[in-house]
Amino acid sequence: MALLSSFWSANQRLQKAVKNSPGMHAFEPDHAAVKLLQQALADTGILPSIKVDGIYGQQTAGAVSAVEARFNLGRDGGVAGQQVLGVLDILLQGGRLAAELAVLDLPLARTKVGAATAALTSFAKSRASGAALSSVTVAALRVHFRLSIAAPTIGITRQLTDADVTLILGTFNQVNGLLLAPANRMRSGVPVNGLATPAESPLNGPITFGPGYSDVDSHFTTRTGNNSRAAMVMHESVHVFDAQSGAVNIHIAESSPAYDLQSADLSLHNPSSYAAFAAHIALGRDPNPRFGGAPPGDAL
Ligand SMILES: [Zn+2]
Numbered sequence: 001m002a003l004l005s006s007f008w009s010a011n012q013r014l015q016k017a018v019k020n021s022p023g024m025h026a027f028e029p030d031h032a033a034v035k036l037l038q039q040a041l042a043d044t045g046i047l048p049s050i051k052v053d054g055i056y057g058q059q060t061a062g063a064v065s066a067v068e069a070r071f072n073l074g075r076d077g078g079v080a081g082q083q084v085l086g087v088l089d090i091l092l093q094g095g096r097l098a099a100e101l102a103v104l105d106l107p108l109a110r111t112k113v114g115a116a117t118a119a120l121t122s123f124a125k126s127r128a129s130g131a132a133l134s135s136v137t138v139a140a141l142r143v144h145f146r147l148s149i150a151a152p153t154i155g156i157t158r159q160l161t162d163a164d165v166t167l168i169l170g171t172f173n174q175v176n177g178l179l180l181a182p183a184n185r186m187r188s189g190v191p192v193n194g195l196a197t198p199a200e201s202p203l204n205g206p207i208t209f210g211p212g213y214s215d216v217d218s219h220f221t222t223r224t225g226n227n228s229r230a231a232m233v234m235h236e237s238v239h240v241f242d243a244q245s246g247a248v249n250i251h252i253a254e255s256s257p258a259y260d261l262q263s264a265d266l267s268l269h270n271p272s273s274y275a276a277f278a279a280h281i282a283l284g285r286d287p288n289p290r291f292g293g294a295p296p297g298d299a300l
Pocket residue numbers: 235236239251271
């Protein structure tokens with residue numbers, strides 16, 4: 001990985017610094033590289049008044065620390081290394097990242113969760129009254145939860161029960177509650193699983209969005225499209241509420257061949273099943289490739 005913005009990608013000292021070999025700090029002797037860093041801090045609005053003089057002094061170190069504070073990066077006393085330079089590189093490309101971007105993704109995620117809950121509510125009513133069932137909802141339940149309305153004779157699918165519908169609806173209602181009131185439940189930071197992880201969440205949250213959660217290619221990872229970011233927001237929200245959702249036999253990405261072979265009972269706790277089900281309902285069909293935080297659909 002490397003710095004990608006044409007503003008500074010040709011500078012070899014900065015390309016070394018973004019790999020921490022070594023990072024830049026006070027008394028950095030490469031004044032041309034320091035000037036680019038200072039201009040980047042000015043142009044991205046971190047410190048518009050910064051003196052662009054090539055001297056890495058207190059003012060530059062303070063502006064670097066401001067980047068660390070804004071995105072909750074590792075604090076290392078104003079050293080410009082992979083985290084700070086990688087973040088500035090995203091901003092220089094006009095990109096957005098971390099929780100600042102996730103907040104903008106909430107409306108799309110809410111639209112999809114709203115479509116899913118409306119479809120399931122309607123499905124439950126129709127089932128109770130014997131009315132015709134939506135073919136899209138029937139298909140989405142089979143594809144993402146391996147639940148079928150009739151008793152299957154072959155394959156991994158099992159027959160759906162009222163309890164299944166109640167469980168899925170209950171999870172979507174919890175997710176919707178988080179998406180409507182995300183304060184203190186979403187933060188920027190450095191994921192425990194590493195900088196290549198765009199987002200992660202323990203049970204009860206908060207969801208951490210790393211610098212790799214971005215709408216442009218970056219030092220950390222390739223860009224993730226808006227539909228896939230919405231999928232990540234939904235996925236991480238399920239982790240907040242479901243204690244089983246992180247287990248290795250449950251946590252299977254919607255892009256994995258194993259996803260289609262997961263049993264219904266396991267899929268009912270798979271965060272990707274919820275994200276992909278909602279996307280399927282909102283689109284009226286299963287997206288191909290499916291949206292999600294892993295290739296091949298993550299650019300969508
Ligand atoms: Zn996950």
